[in-house]
Amino acid sequence: MAESFIFSIAESLITKLASLAYQEASRVVGVYDDLQELKSSLSYVKAVLLDAEQKQEQNNELREWLKQIKLIFYDAENVLDQVDCETLRKQVIRDYGTPKDKVGRFFSSSNPLVFRYKLALQIKDIRMRLDRVAADRDKFGLQVIDFDRRVVHSREMTYSHVVQSDVIGRDYDKEKIIKLLMEPSLDNNVGSKHISVIPIVGIGGLGKTTLAKLVFNDERIIDSFPLKMWVCVSEDFNIKQLIIKIINAASNFVSTGALPGHQNLKELEVEQLQYRLRNMLVGQKFILVLDDVWNEDRVKWVEMRDLISVGAKGSKVIVTTRSQSIASMMGTVTYSHHLESLSPGDSLHLFVRWAFKEGEEEKYPELIRIAREIVEKCKGVPLAVRTLGSSLFSKHERQEWESLRDKEIWNLPQKEDDIIPALKLSYDEMPSHLRQCFALLSLYPKNLEYNSFEVASLWGAAGLLPLQSQDKTMVDVAHQYLRDLMARSFLHDVFDCGTFYAFFIHDLVHDLAVYVAKDVCQLVSSNTQDISENVLHLSFVENGLPYNSIKPSLQGARSILFPVDHVGASEAFLNAWVTNCRYLRYLDLRDSTCETLPESIGKLKHLRYISLCNNKRIKRLPNSICKLQNLQVLGLDGCSNLETVPKKLRKLISLQRLEITTKQSILPESDIAKLNCLEFLCVQNCDNLESLFVETRLPTLRTLQVSDCVNLKSLPLDTHHFPQLETLLISGVANEDWLHRSEDTNAVLRLKTIVLSEMLTLPHSLQQYASTLQTLMILGCYELEVLPEWLSNLSSLKFLIMASCPKLMSLPSDIHRLTSLLVLRIINCRELYGKYEPQVGKCWPMISHIKHTDIRKPWE
Known part of the structure; x- marks a missing residue:
């Protein structure tokens, strides 16, 4: 059912072709006129795609027509991507190339004249194929619908801890x-x-x-x-x-x-x-x-x-x-x-709770009548009731409710325990861009905890997130998409940490993701008989799978994942897949057992993400990895035997996230400082490092994580070195000498989030962030006994989260001064639970005013 988001692909292609930056790049490369002709062909097809998506369920011929268009669109994405790749390569040669590089390029296959000639032929071929298929559009009687009117209505955030009053019947x-x-x-x-x-x-x-x-x-x-x-x-x-x-x-x-x-x-x-x-x-x-x-x-x-x-x-x-x-x-x-189904009355009660704001339903008696008819079709299944109710949240037009009630999908054959049709109705109500993102969640196995940073990287590498602007990064957009999915009850057990989310999805919602993504995404296990042709995203969930060679129909794969702990790629797997899948965008090699990467890794010019985290065997990386000018994420954390990071990191001009574990005593700071898109830097388990960025400025960095660098003695935390820093994560620091208070008040960071782990005491320097700090997480501080009283001076604090601090005795006595505090979580803190247990703890009145409290027994 991947045809359900073809409209979104067409829209992103046209948007890209219409952008001024891309038009300028296509002129420089010499294919501007060819691409404008392709844009006209795309627009002609796009005009009827929304109607075609809605009608394909009952028309096999129409579904096949959409499949042909989908494959052409995939080729178009790859071709358009080449213009970006060439533009970035020219920029690197201009900024960092030697005369030898420039002369060598003239005699290589990337010669501008040769490149333009080949690219023009590819664009012409795609346009001709598309025009041939588009000629059949009229025989299906499709309506022209240019605008996707499906929207997402937001609702208040939900939290993972089960609240008894929220469970009905x-x-x-x-x-x-x-x-x-x-x-x-x-x-x-x-x-x-x-x-x-x-x-x-x-x-x-x-x-x-x-x-x-x-x-x-x-x-x-x-x-x-x-x-x-x-x-x-x-x-x-x-x-x-x-x-x-x-x-x-x-x-x-x-x-x-x-x-x-x-x-x-x-x-x-x-x-x-x-x-x-x-x-x-x-x-x-x-x-x-x-x-x-x-x-x-x-x-x-x-x-x-x-x-x-x-x-x-x-x-x-x-x-x-x-x-x-x-x-x-x-x-x-x-x-x-x-467990029986909910009664009609309880089902309606649950539906109303999710479809309306509290008390709002009284204004809409006609919608309540329609709700009874919708709920009847849910057969008392709470997940279906809640999901459909969420899809109608803040929609008050009778036609929208009647449309949901009358959808033909209700009449499709169902197994006894199948509520996919009910959930699919909510999926059908999603905007097209959100459908694509949801479908990629099928690449993770059931009951795996999702991390919003990883999901954002996957979506970004797949090209599903708009390019970052001054106002919003791609991670910001990904978080908005996740909130949109939460609003539709497609995520559950959401753990909101202020700057990122951890969450699960229900088994049946996962089944739906697999269903709608079945032609694009595939989870591969020992039970997999064959990998579908033309699949784009592959997830391997077991070691030793016999996929050491690939079919030509799979060479267009864009994502390879190993999402399960301690399951990773072998050297044979790498040699078979990486060298043949030249359009890869996402390559997750965590927990791999390879001792090196092939030099040919540098030819994967479309690659946006590569992770080698927790590879204990790799010692060196080929310098060709720095030819990946599209790369947005490079994960080398947990590579405990890595002797040195690649030379010329500065050439990775698109890099946004860098995670490093290395035996080096000095990082290539001058190279890292030239990564003008770098937003997230993690340095962990670098035992030989003594200082970081003492004389180096990272102008775009928003998040810095320093973990278990046992010999680190200095790290300047001020706006001179990190002018944009908002999030700081510190773990395993033996002393806080290098977390000193800035002497220059004008240079104090405007931190919004601080995460502290394995600390004996809270650094006094936290006080200087009192006016800006919104999230404070204290995790795994097993010897911490007392929180400082000055914690109550954090006037902007919204999230206070403490977990696995068994000796922590109490919260500050004047915690009521934290007037901005919205969320307080206390998890696995034995002493605190005894005092602040909801309703009965002697100190509960001190925190009962906080809007969201999640106080859990130590063993939960």
């Missing part, structure tokens, strides 16, 4: 489950070994996970179970991975000495992990939630059940699943709790 279910949990023993089944298993069964989107969260966070459960663990299982019931997840979930409760980090756990053998798990659970009365179980292999379940059966009598397990057979296999109670 589940009181009976909650009390039923809690009653079962509170009983001392649910049966006398010897095989269960005192571990009672309660399954919650229901179709997708019905709210099984939400119900389990309500139960899990209920005060009665908190008081009755000293040990609480929540584990998302999903489709892979891998015993080793499951043990690691349970250990991580339990580690905040059980003091067993120093626990290894996430990566070290993965390096342990299964027998070692089992021993550690049994030691943590033995004699403990626990509740364990296994959310979203798909495994039907009873042998695996019995093995896992026997491992956790060392817990105290009365321990309980809650299982959420769509399958009754799984519930029967795992459950030990006499019946499974079948």
Whole structure:
């Protein structure tokens, strides 16, 4: 269904051709007239694309017509991109080239005359192909619609913590489950070994996970179970991975000495992990939630059940699943709790909550009548109700509501647990540019936490974000798109940190993303029989996949991802794919095992993103990587054996984000300072560095992260060196000597966000940002006991987030002075929770006025 965003591709191509900068570039290259003729052909086709997108569902011939246009558009994007590449290359040669470079270029394939001749032929070929296909447009009776009228209406931000008052129609279910949990023993089944298993069964989107969260966070459960663990299982019931997840979930409760980090756990053998798990659970009365179980292999379940059966009598397990057979296999109670659909009344109540502002529905009785008819088609599935309600938020025209109600997609055949048609209606209401961005979320596996920076990089590399302006960067635009998706309830468990988001998407929403992107994006696993032809974006989620050679139809691939931790590309994979996919824009090689990159990496002139993070073997990079003038992101963080970064970094004139780990004692600061688009710089685990940018100015830098550089002694934090700096992330600093207070008041940074991790105390220099600081995050400061009283002087602070600070005793007594504070989050801070627990903590009145509070028990 990738044809559903062809209009957006046409619009971006025409916008590019119409821009003054591109017209000037095309004149310099010598193909201006050719491109203007192509623009006319594009405009002729674009005029009917919106109507064609809407009618293709019921017309196979029309759908095939759109597919032909789509392939031509892809070729057009690649050709137009070449003009940008040539323009950037000319700029680099002009600014940094030697006479030898200029003479050599005349005799190479990039000779201007040869380049212009080849490019003109390619443009002519595309225009002729497009004109041939466009000639058929009239036979489909398509209407001319030049403007995409679908808009996104914003609503107030939602937060990840489940608020009981936001859940409708589940009181009976909650009390039923809690009653079962509170009983001392649910049966006398010897095989269960005192571990009672309660399954919650229901179709997708019905709210099984939400119900389990309500139960899990209920005060009665908190008081009755000293040990609480929540584990998302999903489709892979891998015993080793499951043990690691349970250990991580339990580690905040059980003091067993120093626990290894996430990566070290993965390096342990299964027998070692089992021993550690049994030691943590033995004699403990626990509740364990296994959310979203798909495994039907009873042998695996019995093995896992026997491992956790060392817990105290009365321990309980809650299982959420769509399958009754799984519930029967795992459950030990006499019946499974079948979650029913919402009643019509509760469904309407939920719909109204998401479609209107509070109390607004009373003004629109006619819309409420239509809402009842829409809700009836949702069959009581909360996810469908909420998503469709969100799609109509702030739309008050009766025709819009009737149009949604009368869409033919409701009548498509559905499986019993399929609500894709209902969700697809909300997708169809999205503006075309937002559809493309949503579709690319299918490249990440289910239940993976998304990070807005990574998503922004992917969208930017794919060309889905407008070029940055003085007012907005591409990251700013990406965050707006994410807020638009939130407004439509397509994201959930959103963690808003002020400057970035972490979030999940529901399984069925993920299914929808896969459905609409199926001709463009593909997730590749051991179950994949074949990779679709002409797919543009590929995501590899397992190691050792037998894709060491590629078909010609895949050589147009634009994105290659390895999104799962500890899954990365091999040298054979690189040699097969990287050397053949010359149109790659996004190359994610994190956790790869290659010892070097091929010199041919420099030929990938369209590349916008490359990451080698956490490659422990690579020592050097080819200097040809600096030929990638389109590159926006270069990730070298976690490359612990990298001896030196590439020479001539200054040639990466489009670079916006640079992340470095290196053994060098001195970074090539003069090169980095010439990166005039650089906005984000991360320097981490550089053990040999003693100073950073003492005499260097980074005029465009907005975000600076310095982590675990143990010998760093100086870093000037002032406007002379970082005039645009807004976000500072500091981690693992042994002392704060180099975080000194600026002597020149006119040179004080105007920081908006500070993230501190692994600090013993808060630096006094924070006081100088009192008038500008909006977000303060204090993470993993395990020895921090007291917050300074001057924290209350941060008059502009909106977000205050503290996580994993177990010894922190209290907030400042005059926290009420933070009148701008909108969000307070306290997560995994044992001492603070006891005092500031919502409604009952003795210090709760001190913070109860804050609009959004998220105060969680340490183990959540």
